[in-house]
Amino acid sequence: PAVLALPVPPEEAAVGQESPVAAVGRMRQAAKARLAHPRRHRVEQLKGLRRMLDERSEEICAALKQDLGKSATEAMVTEVQVTRSEVEHALLHLTDWMEPESVKVPLALQPASAKIEHRPLGTVLIIAPWNYPVQLLLAPLVAALAGGNTVVLKPSEKAPASAELLARIIPEYLDPRSVSVVQGGAEVVTELLEQSFDHIFYTGGEKVGRIVYEAAAKQLIPVTLELGGKSPCVVTESRQWATVARRIAYGKFTNAGQTCVAPDYVLAVGAETQAALEKHLPQVIQEFYGSDPAASADYGRMISVEHAERLAGLLQDALDGGARLVSGGTVDVQGRYIEPTVLADVDPASELMSEEIFGPILPILRVETFEEAIEFITARPHPLAAYLFTDRHRYAKAFQERVTAGGMALDACLVQLALPTLPFGGVGASGMGNYHGRAGFETFTQARPVMTKTDQVDTLRMAYPPYGWMKRQA
Numbered sequence: 001p002a003v004l005a006l007p008v009p010p011e012e013a014a015v016g017q018e019s020p021v022a023a024v025g026r027m028r029q030a031a032k033a034r035l036a037h038p039r040r041h042r043v044e045q046l047k048g049l050r051r052m053l054d055e056r057s058e059e060i061c062a063a064l065k066q067d068l069g070k071s072a073t074e075a076m077v078t079e080v081q082v083t084r085s086e087v088e089h090a091l092l093h094l095t096d097w098m099e100p101e102s103v104k105v106p107l108a109l110q111p112a113s114a115k116i117e118h119r120p121l122g123t124v125l126i127i128a129p130w131n132y133p134v135q136l137l138l139a140p141l142v143a144a145l146a147g148g149n150t151v152v153l154k155p156s157e158k159a160p161a162s163a164e165l166l167a168r169i170i171p172e173y174l175d176p177r178s179v180s181v182v183q184g185g186a187e188v189v190t191e192l193l194e195q196s197f198d199h200i201f202y203t204g205g206e207k208v209g210r211i212v213y214e215a216a217a218k219q220l221i222p223v224t225l226e227l228g229g230k231s232p233c234v235v236t237e238s239r240q241w242a243t244v245a246r247r248i249a250y251g252k253f254t255n256a257g258q259t260c261v262a263p264d265y266v267l268a269v270g271a272e273t274q275a276a277l278e279k280h281l282p283q284v285i286q287e288f289y290g291s292d293p294a295a296s297a298d299y300g301r302m303i304s305v306e307h308a309e310r311l312a313g314l315l316q317d318a319l320d321g322g323a324r325l326v327s328g329g330t331v332d333v334q335g336r337y338i339e340p341t342v343l344a345d346v347d348p349a350s351e352l353m354s355e356e357i358f359g360p361i362l363p364i365l366r367v368e369t370f371e372e373a374i375e376f377i378t379a380r381p382h383p384l385a386a387y388l389f390t391d392r393h394r395y396a397k398a399f400q401e402r403v404t405a406g407g408m409a410l411d412a413c414l415v416q417l418a419l420p421t422l423p424f425g426g427v428g429a430s431g432m433g434n435y436h437g438r439a440g441f442e443t444f445t446q447a448r449p450v451m452t453k454t455d456q457v458d459t460l461r462m463a464y465p466p467y468g469w470m471k472r473q474a
């Protein structure tokens with residue numbers, strides 16, 4: 001009955017133009033009516049999302065082409081399919097995840113039963129960035145829906161074609177009474193952060209991450225912060241240089257370097273490694289994108305002229321500071337184009353090495369020993385990802401033991417993200433909390449303990465005062 005009394009969503013909700021206050025109000029009302037709790041509702045929403053990804057993938061790819069120059073194949077693999085496999089995984093495991101877990105009761109407290117129930121949190125806010133505007137809005141949504149929540153989605157205004165498309169098609173496939181898209185930039189986020197939520201899930205840069213964290217603290221709202229950082233990639237030696245170079249180049253130049261888990265820089269251990277990378281990286285870049293990547297349909301663009309300008313500045317600054325151009329270097333700021341670029345002899349104190357690059361510039365820094373590489377990494381804030389290419393088991397073991405990072409991949413880059421069976425998130429400066437698969441379900445639910453103790457026999461009598469008898473016994 002409470003569900004039946006919910007208001008019909010206004011017309012502006014169908015295009016993401018509802019005001020933040022109105023949208024949150026409606027979502028809170030729906031959460032109170034427990035609209036999104038039933039397993040059936042969750043399954044319907046997840047299936048709706050899957051249908052949306054299947055039926056509207058062409059439009060999604062077209063929007064991503066417009067925003068980031070993404071090729072349709074890359075858009076399908078890194079945005080649509082990654083999200084779709086999250087949906088599939090959630091549909092497959094939802095019943096299991098929702099099942100209360102029975103736990104043991106110690107003898108002294110028997111007879112009784114105890115269980116942990118996974119309860120929806122209520123109404124949650126998901127704030128997404130521009131770099132994977134589809135995946136980073138919808139993959140957290142999968143987890144929030146699986147958890148039985150009502151959801152306010154805030155896509156990034158910096159990827160306008162994707163944001164507008166999603167605002168328009170989401171209400172066609174998902175119940176607009178339990179999912180609402182609010183469009184806009186900083187002012188809209190500011191207004192949203194004044195509303196009351198049961199959880200805020202933010203993906204983006206550290207600066208805004210702090211704003212979100214502070215606003216949430218005022219109302220004691222729990223947060224997940226998916227931030228970035230400089231993800232290192234250590235290379236020691238290899239018998240497969242072409243493969244190593246391909247995997248690093250794939251990690252770096254997919255989405256033209258605008259990937260939160262892209263290898264930010266390479267630490268080459270020793271002169272031979274450095275020479276091998278300098279030889280093979282330019283070759284594989286040519287193999288991927290041809291001799292003129294600007295003409296390649298598979299190579300993306302920067303999100304904006306400002307972002308291209310920032311990267312052009314970083315590149316120039318590095319070159320002025322003595323860095324050597326190994327390959328690339330062509331820049332067309334107005335065309336939002338930065339060629340896949342490899343640099344060597346980069347000053348570790350340069351601007352390029354002090355902020356997350358977030359673009360297709362790959363500095364190779366030479367270190368003499370593996371130990372030096374570890375020290376370089378551990379002297380800096382914890383990265384979102386850490387990569388190691390090595391043939392030595394001893395190094396792989398030491399890397400895992402000594403490096404703290406949100407996630408790790410050995411002899412690969414990026415692909416760890418595609419597994420719904422692995423949690424994804426940062427640690428320290430790269431964020432807090434995680435999602436994907438079961439981890440996402442846990443983020444968007446409360447593990448609530450429930451104990452039931454029969455009152456037919458009062459087995460708790462020993463616990464009641466007066467405690468005089470205890471002293472007499474002692």
Ligand code: NAD
Nearest residue numbers: 128129130155156185186189204205208226227228229260
């Ligand atoms: P962005 O500019 O799109 O900002 C993210 C969100 O914050 C947007 O929805 C935006 O509207 C909002 N926002 C912007 N300014 C605001 C303000 N002053 N007050 C309140 N809200 C505001 O994206 P970005 O921050 O440029 O994203 C890039 C960063 O995100 C990189 O550092 C990258 O590493 C990180 N990132 C992390 C992950 C991850 O999963 N951990 C994924 C992608 C990107």
